Amino acid sequence: MDNQQEQYSCAVLTLSDKGSRGEREDTSGEFLKKTLTEAGFILQSYEIIPDRKEIIIQSLKDLVDNKRITLIVTTGGTGVSPTDVTPEAMEEVVEKEVPGMAEAMRAASLLKTNRAMLSRGKVGIRGMSLIINLPGSLKAARENLEVVLPVIPHALEKILGGTSDCGAE
Structure with a gap:
Protein backbone atom coordinates (compact mmCIF):
# COMPACT_ATOMS: atom_id res chain seq x y z
CA MET A 1 0.00 0.00 0.00
CA ASP A 2 1.29 3.43 -0.75
CA ASN A 3 0.87 6.43 1.54
CA GLN A 4 -2.19 7.62 -0.40
CA GLN A 5 -4.22 4.56 0.56
CA GLU A 6 -6.06 3.95 3.80
CA GLN A 7 -4.40 1.58 6.24
CA TYR A 8 -6.53 -1.47 6.90
CA SER A 9 -6.55 -3.76 9.92
CA CYS A 10 -5.64 -7.40 9.45
CA ALA A 11 -5.58 -10.68 11.32
CA VAL A 12 -3.64 -13.87 10.67
CA LEU A 13 -5.29 -17.10 11.72
CA THR A 14 -3.26 -20.30 11.52
CA LEU A 15 -5.30 -23.51 11.46
CA SER A 16 -3.17 -26.36 12.74
CA ASP A 17 -3.76 -29.06 15.33
CA LYS A 18 -0.01 -29.52 15.93
CA GLY A 19 0.66 -25.80 15.85
CA SER A 20 -2.07 -25.10 18.41
CA ARG A 21 -0.43 -27.64 20.73
CA GLY A 22 3.03 -26.11 20.25
CA GLU A 23 4.30 -29.17 18.37
CA ARG A 24 5.04 -27.36 15.10
CA GLU A 25 6.55 -23.96 14.31
CA ASP A 26 4.13 -21.68 12.48
CA THR A 27 6.35 -20.50 9.62
CA SER A 28 3.47 -19.55 7.32
CA GLY A 29 1.73 -17.47 9.99
CA GLU A 30 4.96 -15.66 10.83
CA PHE A 31 5.55 -14.97 7.13
CA LEU A 32 2.02 -13.60 6.71
CA LYS A 33 2.32 -11.30 9.73
CA LYS A 34 5.59 -9.88 8.42
CA THR A 35 4.47 -9.54 4.81
CA LEU A 36 1.12 -7.93 5.58
CA THR A 37 2.61 -5.38 7.98
CA GLU A 38 5.34 -4.56 5.46
CA ALA A 39 2.55 -4.01 2.91
CA GLY A 40 0.98 -1.41 5.21
CA PHE A 41 -1.70 -3.43 6.98
CA ILE A 42 -2.08 -3.00 10.74
CA LEU A 43 -1.88 -6.39 12.46
CA GLN A 44 -4.62 -6.55 15.10
CA SER A 45 -4.73 -10.27 15.81
CA TYR A 46 -2.67 -13.41 15.38
CA GLU A 47 -3.78 -16.79 16.62
CA ILE A 48 -3.08 -20.48 16.11
CA ILE A 49 -6.16 -22.64 16.51
CA PRO A 50 -6.93 -26.34 15.95
CA ASP A 51 -8.36 -27.61 12.66
CA ARG A 52 -11.88 -27.89 14.05
CA LYS A 53 -14.82 -26.56 12.06
CA GLU A 54 -16.73 -25.03 14.99
CA ILE A 55 -13.59 -23.35 16.38
CA ILE A 56 -12.76 -21.92 12.96
CA ILE A 57 -16.32 -20.60 12.54
CA GLN A 58 -16.29 -19.04 16.01
CA SER A 59 -12.86 -17.44 15.46
CA LEU A 60 -13.73 -15.98 12.06
CA LYS A 61 -17.05 -14.60 13.30
CA ASP A 62 -15.33 -13.03 16.31
CA LEU A 63 -12.67 -11.38 14.13
CA VAL A 64 -15.33 -9.90 11.84
CA ASP A 65 -18.37 -9.30 14.02
CA ASN A 66 -16.70 -8.25 17.29
CA LYS A 67 -13.18 -7.10 16.47
CA ARG A 68 -14.16 -5.56 13.11
CA ILE A 69 -10.96 -6.67 11.35
CA THR A 70 -10.97 -5.62 7.70
CA LEU A 71 -8.72 -8.37 6.28
CA ILE A 72 -8.44 -11.87 7.70
CA VAL A 73 -5.92 -14.26 6.19
CA THR A 74 -6.02 -17.89 7.23
CA THR A 75 -3.32 -20.47 6.60
CA GLY A 76 -3.93 -24.20 6.72
CA GLY A 77 -6.82 -26.59 6.41
CA THR A 78 -7.47 -26.10 2.68
CA GLY A 79 -6.47 -29.52 1.37
CA VAL A 80 -8.23 -32.86 1.14
CA SER A 81 -7.15 -34.63 4.33
CA PRO A 82 -9.88 -35.57 6.82
CA THR A 83 -8.94 -32.70 9.14
CA ASP A 84 -8.97 -30.04 6.40
CA VAL A 85 -12.26 -28.26 7.12
CA THR A 86 -11.51 -24.60 6.41
CA PRO A 87 -13.68 -24.45 3.24
CA GLU A 88 -16.62 -26.00 5.09
CA ALA A 89 -16.24 -23.45 7.89
CA MET A 90 -16.08 -20.65 5.33
CA GLU A 91 -19.40 -21.78 3.85
CA GLU A 92 -21.04 -21.03 7.20
CA VAL A 93 -19.25 -17.70 7.70
CA VAL A 94 -19.11 -15.77 4.43
CA GLU A 95 -22.03 -13.90 2.93
CA LYS A 96 -20.49 -13.49 -0.53
CA GLU A 97 -17.79 -15.57 -2.17
CA VAL A 98 -15.06 -13.99 -4.28
CA PRO A 99 -14.21 -17.00 -6.45
CA GLY A 100 -11.95 -15.10 -8.85
CA MET A 101 -9.34 -14.57 -6.14
CA ALA A 102 -9.32 -18.25 -5.14
CA GLU A 103 -9.23 -19.31 -8.80
CA ALA A 104 -6.30 -16.96 -9.49
CA MET A 105 -4.33 -18.45 -6.60
CA ARG A 106 -4.96 -22.01 -7.79
CA ALA A 107 -4.13 -21.12 -11.41
CA ALA A 108 -0.81 -19.55 -10.42
CA SER A 109 0.02 -22.51 -8.18
CA LEU A 110 -0.79 -24.99 -10.95
CA LEU A 111 2.08 -23.47 -12.95
CA LYS A 112 4.40 -24.69 -10.17
CA THR A 113 2.84 -27.98 -9.04
CA ASN A 114 -0.01 -30.20 -10.16
CA ARG A 115 -0.90 -30.70 -6.47
CA ALA A 116 -2.39 -27.20 -6.48
CA MET A 117 -5.57 -28.70 -7.91
CA LEU A 118 -6.12 -30.28 -4.48
CA SER A 119 -6.37 -26.88 -2.80
CA ARG A 120 -9.91 -26.00 -1.73
CA GLY A 121 -9.24 -22.57 -0.24
CA LYS A 122 -11.95 -19.94 -0.56
CA VAL A 123 -12.12 -16.16 -0.49
CA GLY A 124 -15.21 -14.41 0.77
CA ILE A 125 -16.80 -11.40 2.39
CA ARG A 126 -18.59 -11.21 5.71
CA GLY A 127 -19.90 -7.81 6.68
CA MET A 128 -17.14 -5.32 5.85
CA SER A 129 -14.35 -7.91 5.96
CA LEU A 130 -12.46 -9.92 3.37
CA ILE A 131 -11.42 -13.44 4.40
CA ILE A 132 -8.74 -15.24 2.38
CA ASN A 133 -7.79 -18.90 2.87
CA LEU A 134 -4.20 -19.83 2.06
CA PRO A 135 -2.55 -23.25 2.19
CA GLY A 136 -0.60 -24.16 5.31
CA SER A 137 2.87 -24.61 3.88
CA LEU A 138 5.14 -21.57 3.87
CA LYS A 139 5.97 -22.02 0.17
CA ALA A 140 2.32 -22.28 -0.90
CA ALA A 141 1.17 -19.47 1.39
CA ARG A 142 3.87 -17.18 -0.04
CA GLU A 143 3.05 -18.07 -3.66
CA ASN A 144 -0.70 -17.63 -3.15
CA LEU A 145 -0.41 -14.34 -1.29
CA GLU A 146 1.80 -12.93 -4.07
CA VAL A 147 -1.08 -13.43 -6.49
CA VAL A 148 -3.78 -11.63 -4.51
CA LEU A 149 -1.85 -9.04 -2.49
CA PRO A 150 -1.87 -6.39 -5.27
CA VAL A 151 -5.69 -6.40 -5.49
CA THR A 163 -16.87 4.27 -5.56
CA SER A 164 -13.63 4.21 -7.59
CA ASP A 165 -13.78 2.56 -10.99
CA CYS A 166 -12.76 -1.11 -10.98
CA GLY A 167 -11.56 -0.80 -14.59
CA ALA A 168 -8.99 1.87 -13.78
CA GLU A 169 -5.50 0.90 -12.68
Missing part, protein backbone atom coordinates in the same frame (compact mmCIF):
# COMPACT_ATOMS: atom_id res chain seq x y z
CA ILE A 152 -6.52 -6.61 -1.77
CA PRO A 153 -6.51 -2.82 -1.15
CA HIS A 154 -8.94 -2.25 -4.03
CA ALA A 155 -11.14 -5.13 -2.88
CA LEU A 156 -11.27 -3.66 0.63
CA GLU A 157 -12.03 -0.20 -0.72
CA LYS A 158 -14.99 -1.63 -2.66
CA ILE A 159 -16.20 -3.75 0.28
CA LEU A 160 -16.18 -0.64 2.46
CA GLY A 161 -18.31 1.23 -0.09
CA GLY A 162 -15.67 2.97 -2.21
